[in-house]
Structures are given as C-alpha cells and as structure tokens.
Amino acid sequence: MKEMINLKIDDINVSVEAGTTILEAAKKANVRIPTLCYHPDLCIAGNCRICMVEVEGSLTLTAACAMPVSENMVIHTNSLKVRTARKHNIELLLSEHNSECTKCYKNGNCELQDLAAEYKITNETFIDLVPFHNYTIDHYSPAIIKDDSKCIRCQRCVRTCEELQSVSALGVAYKGEHMKISTFMEKSMFDVVCTNCGQCVNRCPVGALVEKNYIDQVWDAIYDPSKHVVLQTAPAVRIALGEDLGYDPGEIVTGKMVAAIKKLGIDSVLDTDFTADLTIMEEGTELLTRLKKALVDKDSSVALPMMTSCSPGWIKFIEHQFPQLLPNLSTCKSPQQMFGALAKTYYAQKRNIDPADIVSVSVMPCTAKKFEADRPEMRSSGYKDVDYVLTTRELAVMIKQAGIDFESLKEEKYDSIMGQSTGAAVIFGATGGVMEAALRTAYELVTGREVPFDGLNITPVRGMEGVKEASVKIEGTLPEWKFLEGAILNTAIAHGLVNAKKVMELVDSGKANYHFIEIMACPGGCLGGGGQPIPTNMEIRMKRNKAIYQEDAGMPIRKSHENPEIALIYKEFLEKPLGHTSHKLLHTTYIDRTK
Amino acid sequence: MSSQNLKKTDMIFGLCHTTDVEHLLPGGVCKTNEEKFVVLEEVIKKDPQDIIDDIIESGLKGRGGAGFPTGLKWKFASLSPEKEKYVICNADEGEPGTFKDRDILLKVPAKVFAGMTMCGYCINAKKGYLYLRGEYKFMLPELRKVLDSFHEVIKKIGYDFHIDILLGSGAYVCGEETALMESMEGHRGEARNKPPYPTVEGFRNKPTVINNVETFVNVTMIQKFGVAEFKKLGTQDSRGSKVFSVSGDTPKPGVYELELGMKLSDFVDEYGDGDTKAVQVGGASGFCVPRKKFNETIIGFEGIPTGGSMMLFNSSRSMYNVLTNYLEFFAEESCGQCTPCRVGCQQLIRGIRAVKCGQKSPDYLDALLKLTASMKLTAKCGLGQSVANSFSSIVSNFTEEMIY
C-alpha cells in the first residue's frame, strides 16, 4: 500500500496516493481543471499554463498537471487569480493562433476553441500576432497537413513522435518568439522520416496537424453516374466509428455503419476483413515456406524472423530506420492494398465492370494508409488500386453531412463478393490480432487440428503490453509438414513504434530467436490508429480492444481459411497462395529510404 | 530593515583588482595562489556537516540573484543517500549589464574551483562542472591551465574531485538552473518542472548543487577567514559582500565589491554622473528605481536583491528605449516553451509600441500591467516570471515616457 496524502481541493477533502498530481487528485474530487498540453498517453510537459491552480502558501500559481500533492495542501481551482491568469493565457494563445475557426477543418473539435468558448473570450484584448509570424502550411504529404498558423506549441505531437513512436520526425526548433514545431531543416513532412502514422494528428488539440481529407473527392465519385464506387471498411473502424456519432467508446456499430455507407450512395460496401483473411492465407503460407526453406533446404539466405507487413506506418518506419531488415518483411501487401488490387481485377471481372470506371475507396483507422495508397508500386491492377483513403473520422463527417440519423438505422450486411469475413479478420484491428489469426490458420494447416487454446482464444498474444512474446509447440504434424514436428514457434508482438524499435534492435543484434513477429505502428494496433476518433487514450483503447474480441467471439466463422469467399477466390482466380496471380496482385517490394 | 553606508571590500578579489581589459585577456590573469589550496586542505579534514553548518550560520545567500540560502541547498543535497551527485558552477552570466563573473573567473578562478570542491566534499560528490557561457570562450585556455594545476594540487592533498568545463552556445535562459542542466545533457535549454528540485533530481536526474560563480568564491572565503569575519560584512538579512557590475551613465564603469545593505542613494552618489535619473538594479530581469526612490531603496535581500547588475541612466535617456531593448531581449531569449513567457513577451513589446505610436490608448498600459501580473504568476521559470519586474517598474514610474 502506498502512502496516502490528504489535501483539500476547493473545500473538498481528498485522500490520494503519494505521487498523484493535483490534476489527478482533482479529477478524483470531481473538480474539473482545464488542460491543453496534457495528454494521458504522454509525459508531463507543463508548458501551456492553462491548468494553473492556487496552492495556499505559494507565491506563484501552480501547474496542476506537473505538481505532486503533499500533505495538507490547500488548493483553489477557481479563485479570481486563477481565472484571470487562465484567461490571460488562453487569450495569449489565441493571439498567436490563426483564429479563423469557421474555415478550419477542426472547427467543432478543437480544444482551444472549447476553452475560448468556456472562458467567453469575445473581445480582442491583445494584438493579433499572426501577421507578424511567417507561418507556413505544409500540404505536400498525401496523409498529413501541418499548418503552423494553428499551432499552439503544446508539443503533444513532439512528445507523441518521440515517446510513443521513437521517430522524432517532429521536434521543437528555435527559441523565444520564433520557437516552432519543426521537421529537420523545416522540410515537408513528406521529405523526412515521418511514418504518416498520424498519432500526432490524433493528439493535436487544434488544427495544426490534420489528416489530408478526401471527402469531397469521394462525394464527387458518388455523384458521378459513370463511376462504380466500391468501399472497403477496415476491421478497427466498426468498433470506433460510433464514438464520432454519439456512442460511448467500445460500441460495435458494424451493421449501422454498413447501412449508413449504403445510404451515402456507395455502390458496393465491402469488407477489408475479406482481404485480412486473404493476408493470413498468403502470409501464413509465406511463413511456412520460409521455415521449410530454412529447416529442410538449409537455405541460409532465408530471412527469419519474418515480420508482418499490414501496417504502412511500420513499413515506412523500417524503410527509414532498419533497411537492413527489409528482407525479413513479409512480401504481402496490406489488406487494404490487396483489396484495391482485387477490386479492379477479380471484382471487376465478376461484376462485369470496366475497372477504369471503378472508384476504389477505403475507410481506415489510419492516416498512413493514405500514403500507402499513393505508393507508385500500388498500381498492380493497372490503375491506382485504392483511389481514396478516408479515416474513420472522415467517414463520420460524411455520415453527418448526409443528414443520416445513425442511431435509428437498421443494421445491414456487407455486399458480396469480397464482403464476407471471419473473426480472425476482425482481430486484425487489435495488437496481436494478426498473430492470433495466423496461428489459428497455420497450426491447423500443419497439424490438421485446431490451435490448442481454449475457444481459439490465444490469450498470450492479446493485451496492451508493449512487447509480447508467445511460443507454440507444434505436435502431430501432417506428413508434408513433418519437418516441423516438435518445433517450437517463437513469436513476438509489438505495437507502437517505440516498442517496434526495441524488437528490431534485438533482431538486428542477432539476439532474438523469433520466427514470426507482428508489428503495428500504433499503440494498441489499428484500434488506436491515427485516423481514429479523437480523443484516443489508454482507457479508450482498452474499450475498443474489448469490443474487437467481442466481435470475434460472436462471428460464426473464426478462422481465415474457412471463409467461403476465400476458398472461392482461390478456386476462381488466384489458384493458390503465393501463386502467379497472387504474386502479381497481392505481394510487393520495399524501398531502402536511407539512400 | 537595516541599511548601512556604502563600504568597499576586497574579500572576493583580494589584491587582484583591475578592470582594464588589456589585463584581463590571456596572459594577464592572476595565477593560482598556493594559499587558497591550504584552505582546501584544512577543509577536507573537517566534518562535512560542520562545514554546511558554517555556511548556514554565515547567512550566505546565492549570488546569482534569487538568493536561496547556500547552506540549506547543500544540506538538502547532502541528505540524499544517492551515490552519484554533482556540483555545478553556473557561469552562464547572461543577464544584461552583468559581467562580474567574468572578472572573478579571470582573476581568481582558483577560489571558484576551491569552493566547488568544498561543496563536493560536503555533499559527497566526486564530479563538478563549470558551465561557462559561450561568450566567455576566450578565457577557456587560461581557465583550463588553472584547472589543471588545481587538479594537481587536490591530488597532492589526497582528495578525489574532478572538475570539467562545459561551454554554452549563446542562450540566456540556460542561466536558469534546470535549463542549464538540460543544456548539459545535450538538449534545448528549456526549464524543467519543479519539483523535483535539483538537490533531489538535477543533472542526470541525480542530486545536484548548482551555485553561482561568486557564491562558490564566498564559500572559499568563509572557510579562509571564518564565519565571524564574513558576518561582519553586510546587514542582518544580507550578509557578506557582493560584487557589482556597474555600467551605463557612470564615470567609472567596472566591477566593484561592496558590502550588501547599502542605500541606493549612496551608491548613486559614488557611481552616478550627477544626473542619474534611474538605476536598473539586477539587470533586465530586475527592477528600475527612479530618482525619487533612491533614498528609500536598499540594495540587498531586505530591499532589492540583485545578481549585481547596476545600470545607471541619466536624464538624457529614454526609458521607453530602455524598456523596448529589454523586451526585445526577452522575446528573443525566452526558451519559448510556456505560453505566458513566449507570447506574453511579444504582446508586451508590440503593446508598448502601439501605445507609443497612438494605435492603442494609454489605458492599454493597464491591460499590459495586468498581463505581466499573470506572467509572474504562471510562467514556468524565473525568466518569464521576472519580465514583470522591469516592465511594471518602468511603466509605472515613467508612464509619460511610454505615451509621449
């Protein structure tokens, strides 16, 4: 038991553990202290000076987020001194901020705007400093727009990029009045080590970092009668979209989401889960093939451990930071890109539509997917495989724009073909999910029996720990997989690039004995993606995580290889995993970006 | 409150007393003095606790400007059971109008190193750093020479303490103790949240004592002459002597060692040019005292504490120009991380310009004064908090000059 500290906040007696901050203690006492630079996922910065409170006996005010409580502290959160100081600091931030709120993408979802409204900042006391700053807007990247005129220098993005992602594409540069959030040499986000993960976008309290949105382009496509618009939704969208439409975190809204998208006028609403299952087939086979080459053929050129390749933020990360490990990446495209390639080939053929007339849209929990869709190699159908990538947030915007009463919608099912999926595909949205799905299929492929975990739930690979490890002993193999008899398959799972980096350093040093590694760029996996509703934090990620496994458990089919549409596509089109057509449409190559 | 007449002393500098630049440049520096090391040899035979008690008893307060009791600081650091501790000498003398550490380091560097070593002995640290502002890089070769012979001497007396000199790179805010540590650790010089205080978690997150150059010299001299001698100087609240940097409209600019607790009027009588209109006490972050208040102002912790900068302005000077110069300085040298300091400084400077040229009414000065009050209450470190000092003292004492 930790030592308890007694204090008084606005005349309320509170008792909290030693080490608790005033901010946390106030929350416990149901006293709300406004914050701006504070984010529960990040270390304390204490730089916005909004959460100031009065601590009796102190000459200055105190930042509640940064001050640990002490015995008999007496705190006032709403004194005249506090209100005046907070108001001053909000006014100062506004004076440095491009306050054209009605023209801002974050209008209505801006923490500075909320504070200005709460403190009723109506008169312009201070001089508008915006004209004196040489602010620039960087919209060169296909994924992220950085608008310095909106930046309030809270450094949430900088801390995110460093602490959660160990990328530090964004840093703080210069000092004093010239201090700004900057990339290396103030280059475009497109030209630096940015992975486009969008975690900064998710944490930016204002409109300084936003996704590049393609809402209008998608509307245009919908209303173009000559176009057939297909839309795929990623696994993690269905368990988070509700948050932007009035639901609490953790609500599964799959059926309503499908209904809403149909109402938007999309011609065919399909499921990325289908290609998630396909990924398992391809990637699982690839892993087994690599193992065979290494163990049976004694081919020392086989790169092991093999690593997953579904997360485009992770792909760009490894291309910048560990190019020497690129051969270890699975050559499988991400489910989004597999889907895109098939939409304009297989789907087009089956539905008898000219692929030139198909507009392929995806809804992703991700901003890096926007970059991924733009990669020059992602045109294996002969067209741009995925034309527009929307984030979960953008889809919510479109649903609102269409005047749809989401709550009252009747649940609907995905269209076919490429709309059927399994529980294994749904869990792609959570950290450990790809691993679990792969094990469910690979184990069965090799042994003919189900993976030996209760109810197919491979719990060791689940959960929010940064790096997880799990080993599976393979016993009772089928004759063709005899070489794996008794083998122990060692796996590792990391989410958040800071954890990915740890695992890669281990692999690079030759100290790791893993065979298969799953990496997701974002904390929690795709459910915590940069394109997910704001706010996202640990509490919310846990709820989304619970929802994902709930969705899995409720699915009639829970193993990728049992998806009937998967069987069908191999029969009709792809022939076999790693076959010629697969190779052409579903696999890709990577670039060493250090050169 | 007690005050006393202006009295010159020479505890800090001893016989070396010159401000002529030609003598300060390499070659003209006072060499190490064997006698000071004798002090050190005696000190390391004492009980560390007794030395700390001596320093507490002496009433010595930090000479950088903030005036924290030196002995207490050492005591806090000494209490930590942590094995790894550090001593830092803050020689990032960036306050406008301050140059006394320059002379101390040029003339009596051995006294500084001796003080640091005593501190190391008291708190059980084996490593000291002197963080020298980049502008003083010219003295580095000479300082290193002195330091080398100093290291020889402590080796001879059988004590283990090593001092390194680190260079700043032109950032005023690094004079703030936690910003300085950030800089030493290879980062931007941004002040940290306090607590934890440096005596608990300082450099490399280890207990650290950081003191001003002059403070360390004072420690050496207290050990040399005894607490009683030290206490004879100054007043009850402001013990000892202080090295002042005198500049501006004065016939004799330079570095002077004076007892604390004098009246500002006495100081002006001695150093003014007969037409002194205002004295800025404590540099740009200090207070501006107008002529009518010279008589009631005591220089010391009972009145205006100061790091030693005394800038004199005669009646030919525009206090508006003085203030804009300070504000430009702060706007540029703020680290920029916290809202009140980064944006507040920009607002103050643009604000007084707007009033001066008539774009804003004189009432706007009141709005700005209120703003400085909030800056003082909410800025993260001393830099932002102290902008209010010069702003409010100049604007309220020279309001007409701000408007017309």
Place this chain on the structure above:
Amino acid sequence: MKENIEILTKKFGRNREALIPILQAIVEKNSYLSEEAMNEVAKQLDISAAQVYGTASFYSFLDTVPRGKNIIRVCKSIIAEMKGKKEIIKTLENVLKIKVGETTPDNMFTLLETNDIGWSDQEPSMLINDQPYTNLTSEKVIRIINEYRK
C-alpha cells in the same frame, strides 16, 4: 563528412550529452552546421535529425545557415546602444559592404548582432569568433577588420 564526425564521436562519445560539444566543434571548424553535418551527427548519435536541428537552432552560436570564416557579433544591449553601437554597426557595414545578417561575397565575414556579451563596462563591444573587442570606436573597428583581412 562521415570521417570528420567519427573523429568527434570518438572524442566526445555517442550519447546525447555529446551532442552540443560535437556541434560546437563543427561550428568552430566550419562556421556553421550544414544539412549533411547534422544528418551525419544524427546518424552517429542515433537520434533524429529533427532533434539535432531543434537543439542547434535553439542556440544562437550554433548556426544552421552558412556563415563566413569570421563571425562578427556586435553587442546590442541597452548599454551598448547608449554607448554608440549604431555607429559601430554603420562602420562595419561600410567597411565590409554588407548589412547586418549578411556575409561578405569572399566569405570572410558575417556580420550579426547579439545579446549582451558581458562587457557592459566597456561598450561598445563585439565578438569576432571567440575574441571580444571592447571600448570600440570607428577607427578601432577599421583597424581590427584590417588585421583580420591580412
């Protein structure tokens, strides 16, 4: 470049604390930090290039834009202003035929202003590289510049 930085990382180490001494050493040699140099330092210290740039740009003496062989920094404190800084700047601008912030075409001099350099008792003052010059007059400035031109 790689080899030059390697010499420095050997001397100062490869942890974060080595960053500023390394940048200082590069500036001492090359007058400023080139993009290539910062990139190489980032690589060898295993930190991001943005962090190197962010740290460098914080410090006035760690220039990230090209500078001349000799960097002149004239003190712009209030005392310097009172004692005739303007005249000194004018003289320097005339002698060097450049404005404040610029570098001479022969890359010999960059003229800058800087905050208090610690010589308020002897203003006007300036630094040329590390060397302070005080009690400046126009004649003295011309003499000093001519010395550097030799």
